[in-house]
Amino acid sequence: MNYWLMKSEPSVYSIADLARDKHTIWDGVRNYQARNFLRSMAVGDQAFFYHSNTKPPAIVGLMQISEANLDDPTQFDPKSKYYDAKSTPDHPRWQTVKVKFVQEFPTPISLDVLRQSFTPEQLWVVRPGNRLSVMPVAEAVARQILNLLS
Template identity: 75%
Template sequence: MAYWLMKSEPDVYGINDLARDQTELWDGVRNYQARNFLTSMAVGDLAFFYHSNTKPPGIVGLAKIVEANVVDPTQFDPTHKYYDAKSSPDKPRWRTVVVGYVETFPTGITLDQLKDAFSPEDLWVVRRGNRLSVMPVADAVAERLLAMARSA
């Protein structure tokens, strides 16, 4: 099992939405590095759910990968904001995962707390200027994050 961090704006799709829906296609990723991370995910992996573009930003819960290597259907819909004219059903450019709800943390772990606890090498989300929406999390870092979330 691997660990990941997945960012979403709570006014677009937040942890409460995932708790309500229980599973959701993680669509719309249009960064090649983030896409490559998505294609590296396996069923059963866990993802820290991070609320971005909010006050305060931070990790608010946990999701699991319930389906891996899924073709993102939004790339083929010309009316969708994530449409990609260079992608085709026989050669899709964008793949993703389906995430399932695991838990909402009693108290989120804010970005400031993350910066105090981790170096940019340990946890990429604290790197200045990091805009990736999906990133790996090392096992040792994940264990510390889970301990922080559950001790709050």
């Protein structure tokens, strides 16, 4: 099993939305490096749900990859802001995963706490200027993040 950190703005899709929906497709990722991380995910992998563009930004919960290697349907929809005219069903450019709710943390783990606990090499989200919406988390770091909840 691998671990990931996946960002979403709570005004777009929040941990509360995922708790309500139970599962969702993680659509709209339009960065090639983040897309490549999505391509390497497997069913059963765990992902930290991170609220970005909020005060304070924080890890707010945990989800699990329930389906992998899916074509992102928004790339084919001309009405979607994630539409990609160069992408076709025969040659899709954007893949994604489906995630399911595991838990919302009783206390969010803020970016400040993460910066105090991890170096930029250990946890990419603490890197200055990091804009990736999907990133890997080493197993040892994932366990340390979970220990911050105790």
